[in-house]
Amino acid sequence: MVTSGWKVGTVTATRTQTPTGRSIDLAVPGWPGNVAGQHVDVRLTAPDGYRAVRSYSLASSGPGESIQLAVDRLPEGEVSPYLVDDLRPGDQLEFRGPLGGWFVWRPEQVENVQLIGGGSGVVPLVAMVRSHAAGGSAAKFRLLYSVRAPEDAFFADELAALANDTFELTWAYTRTVPAGWPTPPGRVNRELVERVTFAPSPNLMTFICGPTGFVEAVSNILVDTGHDPARVKTERFGGA
Amino acid sequence: MPANLDGNVLAGPLSEVFQFDSTTALVECMHCGDVKVFAVAQVWEDPMGLVARCSTCAEVLMTVVETATGTVIELRGIASLRVQSEAVAD
Numbered sequence: 444m445v446t447s448g449w450k451v452g453t454v455t456a457t458r459t460q461t462p463t464g465r466s467i468d469l470a471v472p473g474w475p476g477n478v479a480g481q482h483v484d485v486r487l488t489a490p491d492g493y494r495a496v497r498s499y500s501l502a503s504s505g506p507g508e509s510i511q512l513a514v515d516r517l518p519e520g521e522v523s524p525y526l527v528d529d530l531r532p533g534d535q536l537e538f539r540g541p542l543g544g545w546f547v548w549r550p551e552q553v554e555n556v557q558l559i560g561g562g563s564g565v566v567p568l569v570a571m572v573r574s575h576a577a578g579g580s581a582a583k584f585r586l587l588y589s590v591r592a593p594e595d596a597f598f599a600d601e602l603a604a605l606a607n608d609t610f611e612l613t614w615a616y617t618r619t620v621p622a623g624w625p626t627p628p629g630r631v632n633r634e635l636v637e638r639v640t641f642a643p644s645p646n647l648m649t650f651i652c653g654p655t656g657f658v659e660a661v662s663n664i665l666v667d668t669g670h671d672p673a674r675v676k677t678e679r680f681g682g683a
Numbered sequence: 684m685p686a687n688l689d690g691n692v693l694a695g696p697l698s699e700v701f702q703f704d705s706t707t708a709l710v711e712c713m714h715c716g717d718v719k720v721f722a723v724a725q726v727w728e729d730p731m732g733l734v735a736r737c738s739t740c741a742e743v744l745m746t747v748v749e750t751a752t753g754t755v756i757e758l759r760g761i762a763s764l765r766v767q768s769e770a771v772a773d
């Protein structure tokens with residue numbers, strides 16, 4: 444599971460996902476495969492030798508020599524604007540991974556799963572949803588996905604198409620709601636969590652991922668409403 | 684103030700030093716004695732590098748600095764580290 448050292452992938456495709464984000468497909472000869480939820484560390488090297496390293500979750504999982512990332516651009520960022528605006532098919536990207544064996548979901552897990560993602564924090568959760576759908580697992584999945592506005596959602600069409608009786612998808616809009624939406628925009632709060640997510644249970648695993656403030660707020664709500672902290676896994680992307 | 688990041692982000696830097704997955708390792712805090720998986724440690728991004736603190740008592744567990752010539756870790760506040768096999772890693 445742990446593979447150290449830097450590897451090189453070649454960009455095979457990019458796709459605009461949101462006004463500020465896109466997905467990036469890479470061909471990686473010798474990729475060992477990965478579990479849903481893992482990430483890689485991407486390393487950029489400037490002509491003068493200056494290096495910057497950032498972590499990016501894998502939207503893909505399983506065997507095979509192609510992987511997918513999805514990146515949101517931070518306006519003043521060092522790394523994300525390059526990945527979103529400049530990287531082209533045929534370009535090479537240096538990275539290490541797959542990394543992390545804790546914030547992961549394996550197809551053989553049988554308990555129900557609640558996923559809660561904010562913004563690009565949905566990326567590792569998308570890998571879990573895809574892995575769940577591909578494996579025909581009987582575990583029940585729910586995803587609560589918080590975005591600023593409808594157009595800010597990564598993989599929106601694919602997620603909507605995957606919804607069925609074992610995968611339930613709920614949207615939360617913090618700034619702009621679609622026309623005719625029954626509630627005004629707002630942050631994920633206790634009322635919403637209690638209404639649309641699984642109730643506390645020893646047969647439940649919850650994964651929360653997104654900007655640090657989002658993860659802190661949502662995990663506090665879950666623990667306050669009776670969830671066992673040991674069954675709530677969190678991954679913080681940084682920021683406020 | 685909440686920590687900037689958590690122990691998940693240490694998986695890459697520590698993979699340069701350890702052969703095991705650091706995020707599932709059980710870390711015993713030297714200060715308060717609490718034992719938790721490393722993934723839940725609070726991690727601050729400091730200009731010098733990454734600083735991992737105990738999520739219970741906030742004392743420093745470890746610092747990690749990656750430089751052009753290698754990785755330097757200081758295990759300042761870790762009393763013990765228990766590496767979990769994959770079968771029990773969940």
Ligand SMILES: Cc1cc2nc3c(=O)[nH]c(=O)nc-3n(C[C@H](O)[C@H](O)[C@H](O)COP(=O)(O)OP(=O)(O)OC[C@H]3O[C@@H](n4cnc5c(N)ncnc54)[C@H](O)[C@@H]3O)c2cc1C
Pocket residue numbers: 482497498499500501513514515516517519520521522523524563564566567653654655678679680681682683688691692
């Ligand atoms: C384990 C892990 C997985 C990650 N996976 C993804 C992923 O799949 N997709 C993705 O887009 N990002 C992901 N991130 C975040 C990513 O690593 C970078 O932090 C992000 O792309 C910003 O990098 P940058 O160099 O562009 O900005 P920087 O130059 O590092 O930062 C610019 C400014 O923005 C602030 N900032 C940093 N992060 C955020 C944030 N999330 N929200 C608001 N402000 C912020 C910083 O404090 C700084 O002031 C992940 C982070 C971690 C720890």
Ligand SMILES: [Zn+2]
Pocket residue numbers: 712713714715716717737738739740741742
């Ligand atoms: Zn402690």
